[in-house]
Amino acid sequence: MSTVVAALFAPHHAGAHATTTQPAVVTTDNETPILYDDEAGGNASGDDPAIWVHPADSRKSLVIVTAKEGGLRVYDAGSRELQSLPATEAPRADAAAGRYNNVDIAYGISLSGRRVDVAVVSDRYNDQLRFFVIDPAGTAARTPLTEVTAPDQSFLFNPDREAVDEERTAYGLAIWQPRPGETYAVVTQEGTTTVATARIVESGGGLGYTGVQRLSMPSSFPLPDGTTWVPCEEPGVLPQLEGVAVDQASGVLYAAQEDVGLWRLQLPLGSGSRPTLVDRVKDFGIHDVYDDETEECQPVDPKAKGYGGNLLTADAEGVDIYYGPRSTGYVLVSSQGDDRFAVYERQGRNRPLGSFLVKGVGGVDDINGSDGLAVTNRPVDGYRQGLLVTHDEPETGPDVDADRDATNFSYVSWGAVARAMGLTVDTRAGNDPRFP
Structure with missing residues (x-):
């Protein structure tokens, strides 16, 4: 077996050490x-959440989510809407109305002589980043978010507007803050395997970015049987990545390649480190063909077993990190294909620990097909043991118009997840490198 194949199929990458394939159950x-x-x-389709933790009063913390062409929504810990921001035109000469895909929080950025916290958003229709200062009053603010995007920022992945309009543009997003005064956005590109980093800087009284670096992740994979597996996609499309998260203490990037699995890569890009496939989706290695008539992929051999793990069912989507003491904690991944959430150790080789699903109670529906997620170990208002927020699609229930495409977001107590899976609860601020 070649070195590359051996690295892909070493036992600690396979998900085989998870204690059980049966998911734990938690409620919300x-x-x-x-x-x-x-x-x-308003063409609002929920996608990705972020949690802003107030530094002194957890009751003032915010949940900020993307709604694609519907812009942004801001909620409190009781899921009450505080603000709705439209996906406006980007501040550029060739502007288009925005499509906000993913969001993350950058803490303590310098702007106009003060330190501010910022919601950073990927704008697919303008292939760029958008920036929204968070009012330090949080839930008590009249307008929690205010846009401060500097004009005429460069496209992240494309040479011109004509290329941008083909929509191979900014997609998944995470913030990386390796040291005080230095902040980067990690961004993936829709329909390709490209990951980019860009340094966030002050520009003309607003925020912009510079120094874009790019890296292409694998799009084909050698298998133990001597064949090469290429994930089946629409013609002209490569197996894209969306969900990304950065361990702020180690600089390790976790990235979910939707039809492949979960990767780990040391930042900065170009440092010489090779990406490691932590876990694979269940149908990894099953050869499919694309059917133009049905616009679906079908297996060449319906009886093929493949070489997948047992925790992720494509698409692998949202990713975030629960910070425990020192290097401990957990990496969470949305397993969209079976409505579950996979959990891996943060330390070492990211040993898989199992998965859980979320059942709704008290008139709330079960979480279906989750895309983005966000988690914090810090107390957030009534969530004294930490909070998980996750996308839910389709939203169902008696109050939902079944003839319309409905989405929303559900809040889950980390304490409930920890009890169901035998995980740690540690709410100390010092666990999270973003909070000194």
Whole structure:
């Protein structure tokens, strides 16, 4: 077996050490208002959340989510909507109305002589980043978010507007803050395997970015049987990555390649480190062909077993990190294909620990097909043992119009997850490198 194949199929990458393939079950009774992806609903389709933790009063913490063409929504810990921001035109000469895909929080950025916390957003229709200062009053603010994007920022992945309009543009996003005064965005590109980093800088009284670096992740994979596996996609599309998260203490990037699995890569890009495939989706290695008529991929051999793990069912989507003491904690991944959430150790080789699913109670529906997620070990208002927020699609229930595309976000107590899976709860601020 070649070195490359051996690295891909070493036992600690296979998910085989998870204690059980049966998911734990946790419950939630808290979800945000329904978003509808149609003209009447402002074409709002929920996708990705971020949690801003107030430094002194957890009751003032915010949950900020993307709604694609519907812009941004801001909620409190009780899932009450505090602000709705439209996906406006980017501040550029060739502007288009935005499509906000992913969001993350940058803490303590310098702007106009003060330190501010910022919601950073990927804008697919303008292939760039957008920046929104967070009012330090949090839930008590009249307008929690205010845009401060500097004008005429460069495209992240494309040479010109004509290329941008092909929509191979900014997609997944995470913030990396390796040291005080230095902040980067890690961004993936829709429909390709490219990952980029860009340094966030002050520009003309606003925020922009510079120094874009790019790296292409693998798109084909050698298998133990001597064949090469290429994940089946639409013609002209490569197996894209979306969900990304950076361990702020180690600089390790975790990236979910939707039809492949979970990667680990040491930042900065170009440092010489090779990406490691932590875990593989269940149908990894099954050869498919694309059917133009049905626009679906079908297995060449319906009986093929493949070489996948047992925790991720494509698509592998949202990723975030629960910080425990020192290097401990957990990496969480949305297993969209089976409505579950996979959990891996943060330290070492990211040993898989199992998965859980979320059932709704008290009139709240189960979480289906989750895309983005966010987790914090810090108390957030009534969530005294930490908070997990996750996308839910489709949103279901008696109050949902079944003829419309409905999404929203659900809040889950980390304490409930920890009890169900035998995980750690440690709410000390010092665990999270973002909070000195």
